[in-house]
Structures are given as structure tokens and as C-alpha cells.
Amino acid sequence: MSFLLTLLAASVAFYFIIYYSFYRGLRCTSQAKLHGKTAIVTGSNTGIGKATALDLAKRGARVILACRSRERAEAAVYDIRRESGNNQVLFMPLDLSSLQSVRDFVKTFLKTEPRLDFLINNAGVMGGGRTQEGFGMEFGVNHLGHFLLTLLLLERLKQSAPSRVVTVSSMVHLLGHIDFKLLESTKDLVQGDRNTLKNLQVYAHSKLCNVLFTRELANRLEGTNVSCFCLHPGLVQTEMGRYLGCADDSCFYSVESCSSWTQKGALRPLCTALFRRDWSLSVAAGETGTNEKKPEPSVCN
Incomplete structure (x- = not known):
């Protein structure tokens, strides 16, 4: 009997830890307004990117949805405008698997937009294939495309300072390594035929x-x-x-109960990166947004 009571108490305690750590805490309570500010969010027609774009739009920012699919991006623009009441939400085509597309995007942006306050490199892929320049798809989209995009926009970011570059990474980077000889010879981060394990490895x-x-x-x-x-x-x-071959994300459902499962959950680290004012560059550089450094309570609760 005592064992069952102990087990029950432990289960209740575990539930509250999960609830307060992952659900109740996943709210960005910053009241910062961003009228007059401009943000680019890549991969913003769904998921983390769309939720971030919506949050920025609600704060009054001019938000550029930089996406590959016009149809899906325009649908996201409609949704975000309707929910935020902000009509300064626009779509600009960007295919990160094409470095020429990146250059074309930047050319259009610099011609039409006088400032850039936030560049949020959010888009990401996992799987095989090659970019238009022949690089491995993950390396080309997740890194090279964003690398070039950021470098080409640096002067506008400096002109608009204080400004921020926010890149969405993952804790799986701790499992990653870079074989420069392999990269030089194959234009990819892994070698050989792809399977699920290799896809996860190259993503890391x-x-x-x-x-x-x-x-x-x-x-x-x-x-x-x-x-x-x-x-x-x-x-x-x-x-x-x-x-990963899971069109309905069913391969992730088994961990749903202990995950930051809503798109709004993604806003906690993004909000910290966007609005926290007391981090120096030396502290912030490469920060992964985990609980190793507690977010400022007034910003993210």
C-alpha cells in the first residue's frame, strides 16, 4: 500500500514538473512593441516560423515571410494579418536551396525595405537530395543558404542597429561534427546512401x-x-x-505528453533572444536557449 501511495505521489509530482516546465511556462509575457521595426522570418508559413511571425506582427512589426512556396506563404500571410490585425505582413519568395534565389531575395528586399531590425533564420530541412549548386540539402538549406542571406544583409542590419540575428538551431548539434575533407570532396556532411539514421546525423x-x-x-x-x-x-x-517518412508526424506522437508540443512553445527561446536586453554578445554568442541560462522572468514566464 505504501509503495502505491509513493508511486502515486511521484506521478503527481512528475505531472506538475512537466506542466510547469513545458506548458504553463511557455508564454512570452514581454510587452515590447515593435512599431516601426522590420523583421524577416525564413520558413514562416508553418510551425515555429509562422508562430514567431504572428507574435512579431501582433507587436506591430513589419514582417517579411521569406518562404519557398508562394501558395502556403500567402495563406500564412492571410492568417497572420487576420489574427494580428496588422496588414504589414508580406511574402517575399526565398528558396534557400538556391544561392541565386537568396541573392534575388536580398536584391528585392534592399530595394523595397529601408531597414532590417530582426533577421530570424528559422527554415530547416531533414532528408536527402541536393541543392541547385550541388550541395547536400541539409548543409545547403540549413547552413549555406542562411549563411549567405545573413552576410548579404549585414550592412542593412548595421544601418538599423540595434538589430539582431536569430538562428534556430537544435540541441542535436552536440552530436554533430564536421568532416571538412568529406565536405570538400562531396559537398555534403555525410557519405553514402541515406537512411533515417544518416538523415538525423547530417541534420545534427x-x-x-x-x-x-x-x-x-x-x-x-x-x-x-x-x-x-x-x-x-x-x-x-x-x-x-x-x-523522416512521417507525413502526419506520427513518429513523434509517443513523446507528445512531455514535449513543448504547440507552436507557441517555440516562442519562449525566440522571445528571449528577441527581447532580452541584458545579455552581452560574449554571453549570447552561440547560446542555444536551453535552461542552462534562465530566461529573464519579466520577458518569458
Whole structure:
């Protein structure tokens, strides 16, 4: 009997830990208004990107949805405008698997937009294939595309300072490594035929590229008032499962009860990166947004 009571008490305690850690806490309570500010969010027609774009729009920012699919992006623009009441939400085509598309996007943006306050590198893929330039798809989209996009927009970010570059990475970067000889010879981060395990491995490698890029960029931009953040959003429900052969994300359902499962859950680290004012570049560089550093309570509760 005592064992059952102990087990019951432990179960209740575990429930409250999960509830307060993952659900009740996943609210961005910052009251910051962003009228007059402009943000680019890549991969913003669904999931983390769309939720982030919506949050920015609700705060009054001008939000550019940088996406590959016009149909899905325009549907997201409609949804975000309707829910936020902000008509300053626009779609600009961007295919991160094509470096020429990245250059075309930047050319259009610089012609039409006088400022850039937030660049949020959110888009990501997992799976095989090659980019238009022949690079492995994960390396090309998750890293190279965002790398070029950021570099081409740096001057506008500096002109609009204080500004921020936020790159969505993952804790799986801890499992990643970069074989530069392999990369030079194959234009990819793995070799041989792909399977689910290799897809996960190359995804981890690409996320490590994100972290290393953010650290180096932060060092080079020190003193410019352009802040750089790299963060882990937590386990959230996105469409990433389609790259693992799970069109309905069913391969992730078994962990639903202990995951940051709503798109709004992704806003906690993003909100911290966007609005926290007391992080120096040296602290923020490459920060993964985990609980190793507690978010400011007034910003993210």
C-alpha cells in the first residue's frame, strides 16, 4: 500500500514538473512593441516560423515571410494579418536551396525595405537530395543558404542597429561534427546512401554549423550593436517529420505528453533572444536557449 501511495505521489509530482516546465511556462509575457521595426522570418508559413511571425506582427512589426512556396506563404500571410490585425505582413519568395534565389531575395528586399531590425533564420530541412549548386540539402538549406542571406544583409542590419540575428538551431548539434575533407570532396556532411539514421546525423551536423557560424559572427560584429543568437526551441510540433517518412508526424506522437508540443512553445527561446536586453554578445554568442541560462522572468514566464 505504501509503495502505491509513493508511486502515486511521484506521478503527481512528475505531472506538475512537466506542466510547469513545458506548458504553463511557455508564454512570452514581454510587452515590447515593435512599431516601426522590420523583421524577416525564413520558413514562416508553418510551425515555429509562422508562430514567431504572428507574435512579431501582433507587436506591430513589419514582417517579411521569406518562404519557398508562394501558395502556403500567402495563406500564412492571410492568417497572420487576420489574427494580428496588422496588414504589414508580406511574402517575399526565398528558396534557400538556391544561392541565386537568396541573392534575388536580398536584391528585392534592399530595394523595397529601408531597414532590417530582426533577421530570424528559422527554415530547416531533414532528408536527402541536393541543392541547385550541388550541395547536400541539409548543409545547403540549413547552413549555406542562411549563411549567405545573413552576410548579404549585414550592412542593412548595421544601418538599423540595434538589430539582431536569430538562428534556430537544435540541441542535436552536440552530436554533430564536421568532416571538412568529406565536405570538400562531396559537398555534403555525410557519405553514402541515406537512411533515417544518416538523415538525423547530417541534420545534427548542419545544426552544429549554425552554432559555429553564430559564434564567429558574434565575435566579428562585436561593437556594431548587432546581436547574434543561436537557440534550441525545444521539441515542438512542426512538419519536420515529413523528412523522416512521417507525413502526419506520427513518429513523434509517443513523446507528445512531455514535449513543448504547440507552436507557441517555440516562442519562449525566440522571445528571449528577441527581447532580452541584458545579455552581452560574449554571453549570447552561440547560446542555444536551453535552461542552462534562465530566461529573464519579466520577458518569458
